[in-house]
Amino acid sequence: MLQTGVPGLDVPRRNAFGLDFRDFEKESLRNAIVQECYRKNHIYQTCEFANKKKEEYGKLDKAEMSIWECCELLKNYVDESDPDLDEPQIDHLLQTAEAIRRDHPHEYWLQLTALIHDLGKVLLHPAFGEEPQWCVVGDTFPLGCAFDNNIVHHQFFKENPDSRNPAFNTKLGIYSENIGLDNITMSWAMHRHGAYTFVMNDEDKEMLKWLQVFNKYDLYSKSKVKINQEEVKPYYLSLIKKYFPEKLKW
Ligand SMILES: [Fe+2]
Known part of the structure; x- marks a missing residue:
């Protein structure tokens, strides 16, 4: 078990199938795609590019x-x-939100956080410039300082x-x-390996x-397990209404 520091919320290191999560070593076509995405990401994400x-x-x-x-x-x-x-x-957003709703039925803010946490991936959409995957997805890391050895596929940074x-x-x-992390997204290396403290x-x-809980x-x-979108939609629309204006600029 991985200790989160929040009572009752330690997390397992293996999934329901007995496999390690984030098993980046697994040999498969899927992993070849994952590896190629990280290769490009680690080569092309520079300070200059990110600022642009x-x-x-x-x-x-x-x-x-x-x-x-947007969902x-x-x-x-x-x-x-x-x-x-x-x-x-969208299935991932709803699966995450529904899992939190099941365990924490009154933590509305946490359920909503789950619903919106990957909306940045809308940058892949043609209406947002159809950015390539390497530029949008994957574990994040601070730029402008040395790349930590715990970042996945660290070898490509050279x-x-x-x-x-x-x-x-x-x-x-x-x-x-x-300095504080207001402008730096917490990353896998950070929450799992204690990097960038x-x-x-x-x-x-x-x-x-809380990040580890999330x-x-x-x-x-x-x-x-596919969540029935139409069935849960009214619940999430009511949560969105509670915390957000009807329309947002993106
Ligand atoms: Fe996610």
């Missing part, structure tokens, strides 16, 4: 739609970076131009100690517990 994308998408001028409309846009996409899942993304940039290639890089402040450390559902709810 941030500027482009920060304008929020691509669409105006509701949260549910529905994800019905045609499968995440190529995920060795445990080959279902469309071809990333930032690895040769002396300003970026130190432990802290462009960051200061305990040098940028975390006390609030981040507190949030890390990840239990994000990773471990994956299954072939």
